[in-house]
Amino acid sequence: MRININRNDKVALYIQIKNQIRDMIYSKRLPLDYVLPSERELAKMLKVNRSTVNKAYEELKAEGLINSDVGRGTYVAFCNEDELIDKSNNCKKHLYWDEIYNESSKNNYDDVMSKIMKTKDNGKMISFAGGIPSPSSFPKDEFERVQINLSKSKLEDMFLHSPVDGNIELKKEIKKLMLNREVRVATSNIMITSGSQQGLDLVARTFVNSNDVILVEEPTFFGAIQLFQTLGAKVVGVPIDEAGIRVDVLEYLINKLKPKFIYSIPNFQNPTGITMSLERRYELMKIVEKHGIPIIEDDPYGEIRYEGDELPSLKALDKNGYVVYLSTFSKVISLGLRVGWIVAPERVINKLSLFKQLTDLHVNTLSQHMICEFLRQGYYESHIKKIRKEYLLKRDLMIKELEKNFKEIEFYKPQGGFYLWCKFPDSIDLNLLLEKSIKNGVNYIPSNFFFTKNDMKSKFIRLNFTYPGNEEIIIGMNRLRKSLDEIYRL
Amino acid sequence: MRININRNDKVALYIQIKNQIRDMIYSKRLPLDYVLPSERELAKMLKVNRSTVNKAYEELKAEGLINSDVGRGTYVAFCNEDELIDKSNNCKKHLYWDEIYNESSKNNYDDVMSKIMKTKDNGKMISFAGGIPSPSSFPKDEFERVQINLSKSKLEDMFLHSPVDGNIELKKEIKKLMLNREVRVATSNIMITSGSQQGLDLVARTFVNSNDVILVEEPTFFGAIQLFQTLGAKVVGVPIDEAGIRVDVLEYLINKLKPKFIYSIPNFQNPTGITMSLERRYELMKIVEKHGIPIIEDDPYGEIRYEGDELPSLKALDKNGYVVYLSTFSKVISLGLRVGWIVAPERVINKLSLFKQLTDLHVNTLSQHMICEFLRQGYYESHIKKIRKEYLLKRDLMIKELEKNFKEIEFYKPQGGFYLWCKFPDSIDLNLLLEKSIKNGVNYIPSNFFFTKNDMKSKFIRLNFTYPGNEEIIIGMNRLRKSLDEIYRL
Structure with a gap:
């Protein structure tokens, strides 16, 4: 409800207010039972004295157009006779939303x-x-410098739309980062996502049909299990030992269930903390190539190693394009900025972009610039x-x-x-x-x-x-x- | 690939580099055919002279561990005999991703x-x-002041995680904004989304089952049509005239098709620009209440009126909880910040939050703070x-x-x-x-x-x-x- 008051007008303010509300009620722009702002709220909105609003409301009450109840506040009391008849005939019913949720949300969470x-x-x-x-580990000083650097460029650019698949400059920085993980890719193999959860969501929505089987390490990240299940997939667990996923059981299940893909967290697995051994990684890749099954490799924690040798990611061992790789800055820089990425064959990236556009158009422009500047300044290492x-x-x-x-x-x-x-x-x-x-x-x-x-x-x-x-x-x-x-x- | 060099070590730098790469190749941490960084890249990464890297690479080549090709660069050439046998027996196959997309992405876009x-x-x-x-309409000066104000509060807070359903302070500001649109709600009726496209996506994913019928104004926003179709819905158009959706046809189609919901853009409809008349809004609400069909009201443009009277949103006329209302700051403040919102009954908001968590956890924290401060300072009007x-x-x-x-x-x-x-x-x-x-x-x-x-x-x-x-x-x-x-x- 917007009321325009004109302080130069000879008509008193309270009458201006009263007349406009009356017009809105008569024209049914304010419906029956509509709750008006309180006197205090409206006075604040219009920058007038509360007594001015009080006077307007009192006159509207005297005309029978509005009414006040303790608890309910001031509400529109007027309606024409048609409506009254309508109201008595039709017993209005509330909508029962619970009855109309779809299958996936019924068993959600x-x-x-x-x-x-x-x-x-x-x-x-x-x-x-x-x-x-x-x-306390948040890189505060670095981000202050990032902000100073960004403030030198055009502020508007930080708030404009971005490409669906992400800012090209950020992709170039991620490309360099991937070299540390033994993966050499082009920027066209990279897509920026709102964290790695969105990466997983986009991949799942692009590939999973209802009743598809997805193999996961058991136990594994609950967000992945729930996501796959809401999409109607049958999620089947493969046991893990201290060297990672049990490839013998995996191969048995592949033969038996013909899964759509395998979801794996090779580094410091969530929740077990287990790291897949180098030998196991080679074995895993050999099996998926043999059977033609893709892998979704989720690597949010790979950089956070406290001891032991760094190991190549599955993507690094993937010569024939079987691995879609997901990672994120959420665990190492900032969860709140919501920036992650996907590495995949270019045609897969293009397909994922179509879903990204339907989901939320693109990742926040400002976040992408901030992370890009953070990387570019060399603060990451x-x-x-x-x-x-x-x-x-x-x-x-x-x-x-x-x-x-x-x-x-x-x-x-x-x-x-x-x-x-x-x-x-x-x-x-x-x-x-x-x-x-x-x-x-x-x-x-x-x-x-x-x-x-x-x-x-x-x-x-x-x-x-x-x-x-x-x-x-x-x-x-x-x-x-x-x-x-x-x-x-x- | 990470190489650690120690400048205090008596061992020459090029030998340190050579030994580490050799170890990685022997241990298979660098797989056969893995492309190493170029000499220039590695020199830059390690902050050493290019000639140092050159020497290391030359010795590795002499040992038969790596090789160089024009075009391909420098790559790992060593593998043990098992692998060679493996390679000759198994013709490695590439994965054909196009064959494994799901039904919805096959007809996507x-x-x-x-x-x-x-x-x-x-x-x-x-x-x-x-x-x-x-x-050029971007409120630059205002955002400079917003940034100054935010920089006085704790920087860390801008980068932390947020609640799944959104920052409570921003919700309070949106609650006030909704009063201008004749809608009085509690913060528990509001959820923050990454733009209104995400609001639509969350609603669709929560309610739409494959083969559900969804009625839309025809023509309507292509992002809605495509989204509903990728979820397997049958999207059926209802013609519009200069007063908005044709309620006579609508009622006929409701009776005939029993739709899951109606998607409508009452204000300055996309693409036609038509505004639904006040009378038509009342008629529409009457029909949906009679038949028990919810409405998804999409209102990205409502505030951008050039002439004519402001009209109440469908949500304002909705006394029995039939309307889920979507709006956004993308069309009025910044598209790049990706902040929109949903207004709905509390139990619907709770259900949508479960999907939001699986989709991307929460909306960017910094964006929410910025928009909140923008509203709080009164810059919006x-x-x-x-x-x-x-x-x-x-x-x-x-x-x-x-x-x-x-x-x-x-x-x-x-x-x-x-x-x-x-x-x-x-x-x-x-x-x-x-x-x-x-x-x-x-x-x-x-x-x-x-x-x-x-x-x-x-x-x-x-x-x-x-x-x-x-x-x-x-x-x-x-x-x-x-x-x-x-x-x-x-």
Whole structure:
């Protein structure tokens, strides 16, 4: 509702207001029962005294056009007779949205996850749940310099539209970055996405038909399982050992199920932290080439290695175009900027772009410029070194606390990445533990989300060590200990 | 590939480089045929002389580990005997991605559209094709002040993750904005999206099942038609007249086809520019309530009115929760920031959030802060006034040029929005006209994209008047005239 008042007009302000609202009511531009702004709100909007609005409203009430109720506020009370007849004849019905959701949203997500994720925003909760970089590791000084540099170029350019497949200058920087990962590509093999989750979404939407089988490492990233399932795919798990995906089982399942593709996280796998061995990588590539099955390689954590040799990505071993590679700046620079990328054969990039256009046109222009400038200034390498050091200390602190406080827990020590994957004794009820933990002010993700079948029998939890501060790690582990003790005492 | 060199080491730099590459080749971390960085690139990466790298490469070549080809560069030439046998036995095959796209991407998009959109980036082309605001209207001074204000708060906060459904402060500002559109809602009824295209995508993915019928105004926004079709929906057009959607036909089609929902653009409809009359809005709401069919109301242009009375949105007339309302800052502030929003019943917002999380987690944090600060400082209203003035002049200029140059074209004069919808005589071959126009340096979107059936028989084109400058409008119209004349001369 917009009211135009003219202070030069001889007509008093309150009458101007009254007349315009009256006109809008008579012409039905304001419908019956429409709630008007409060006197205070309207006075503020129009920059007039509240008493002016009060006078206008009082006159409209006297004319029977509006009415006031405690709770409901001031609302339009006038309607013509046709409508009154209409109203008495037709019992208006509310729409029941729940009945019209489609198949995929009917089985979308578990309430527990929303509950876990929402508790993060509570300041008192210590969160080991997210896959989030440390806020204190944010490269503040570097970004201040990035902003200064960008402010020298045309501000308008930062707010204009971008190409669907991404800013070409940023692609050139990513091309250089990929050389560090043993992958030599052209910019036409690269597409910029709103984080690696969007990369996965675009790939899934482009390839997955309802009832397609997708093979994943089991356990694996819950966001991938849920996404594939909402698209109607049958997600089938392949077990992993300490060298990564079990290629013997994989080959058996390929023969049996003819999957559409394989989804793999070779580096510091989420949630287990396991790194696929070099030998296993070669074996995996050999199998997919033999059977003609593509791989979606998800590599958000590859740069965050604390120890051991760097290994080539699957994409680096991929001579015949079987691998679509996903990565992101979310885990190393900023989650909030939402910038990731896809590396794939050019014709696949072109196809993905068509979906990108329908999904959200393009990635935020300003973010792309900021990340591009960050890379161009050479801040990336030194920043990676810094966070490796910081996260290594956090990993070791959390391991120390685990070993000190929990004789009953087994865990895998990852060479990199964000997570500790912890196994509890069979006797522990993990549902109950989560409940107690949240009550005691610590959260994490229980293992059932990481399995293709929502099966609470597996007794693991995933702990993130990068987001919490050192002190929070210690306090959080004590809270977890306390929660476990409460269960023993039952 | 990362090589660590130690300048304090007694071992010569070139030997350090050689040894590390050799180790990587022997251990198969660098696979057979892997292309190494060029000497120049590696020298730059390691900050050493090119001659140092040259020496290392020469020795590796002498050992038979690498090789150089003109064109191909320097590549790994070593592999063990097992592999050689493997290679001769197995004829490696490339993956044919085209064969594995899913049903929806098989019929995704038309090549012509990509061609039209891509020509925009060519500096010499005058574009009447996009739905893009004028770059000169960008509120530069305001955003400089926004940046100064934001720089006073914690920089880290701008780069952290945001809630899936959006920043609460921005939601509060949008809540106020909605009051101007006669809609009173709680922040829990609002969700922030990456532009209104993403709003549409989330809604479609939450509700549409394969083979659902969706009714749309015909013609309508091509991005909606294509999106619904890729989800497997049957998109059926309802004709519009100068008062908007034909409610008589609508009711007939509802009875006949039982649609999942109706997609409507009531204000300055894309592409026709038609505004749905107040009476028609009431009739439409009555019909959907009678039949229990929800409406997706798309309102990207509503604020950009040049003349005539403001009308309430369908959402404002929606007392029983039948309308999901979509809007965006893309057409009024910045397309590049990618910020739009959805207004819907709270339980629908919650459901949409689950998809948002799987799609791309959340909208860029920095963009949300910037738009929020822009609104909070009160820049929005004055900016809207400014662009209304600017675009009104452009609309009238394009109309003047149309009337002067094209006696054979009929068009609709819109009260607001971005487009002129122009009808050509039946004798004109519009495919040929587009070809000539692009050759002559002007582009636009031909009508077939806006119809549910890709039917070149309809003789319209959509011209955008907000993006080009005044001079470009004049030159572009001359180029269009020239293209038409070339057709007459055939």
